[in-house]
Amino acid sequence: MTSDPKHTSTGDLLNHSEQEKRLLERDAARLFMRRYEQQFGEPMRHIWHNDPAKPDISCYFQGHQLDLEIAHLYATAEEARHLRNPDHSDHIWRYLAELAAIDPCAQLQTALFELLNNKAHKHYDSERVWLVIRNVSPVWSSAQIRATLKQFHCQEHPFEQIWILPDFAGEEDLIRVT
Template identity: 50%
Template sequence: MKRSSDEEKRQLEHDAAKLFLRCYEQQLGIHMRNIWHNEPNKPYVSCYQEDEQLDIEIAHLYASETEAMAVLGRPLSMQMQRDLADMAQKPSEHRLRAALERLLK
């Protein structure tokens, strides 16, 4: 299970980096290429921005552990489903702020 979880995390990081680089290229017109994962993973991934190496730190930002489980398609208990429904009723700025504060801690 640990191995599968590590592989899933690595794939999520790769996909996040790829999406970031694609958006970066489109908005700034700067060519980005060759994403690779670092070992140890600090920073998580690197790539080339034209001829210069660029390191990218990836943060997974979810409003709660329950939301992360839902996004990843994990089974949710009835209580978790209720928690998600309650969370959805709160303003999105509040959810984002709480998640960012938790991540920064």
């Protein structure tokens, strides 16, 4: 475990892709923890990164360790590439205009199902793990996410709780899936 997103727990430097992944995870975890405290009055503190086999991030919640598996919800793989590489802003706007023409509810249902199905089949070396899904797509609103979840049946999974951070900035109320 380490609080440094650029190095492993043994001090080795991570490659650029792994550093970027860790920074995205840390950002999502911080937004989730801040929003959770604002919404429920329960603080979460001291985040650190874990090595593989453990969930991505750990923190302290109610005096005990809580592990957070972080996932990002994208409308498409193309959107993920654009949002992870902010240097191509012209391409992003063209892409988002094309994306707006596609039925967002059908996309959301498919993307959410695939993400949860993928995470549900993994094993985590943890006593308590929550899944935190950060919606990074500007295509989906909090209302659309809530409407989709009403029709959603979650299969068995290893998570104590599943939460969605419905907006990229972490300003909207969290949505509890289970």
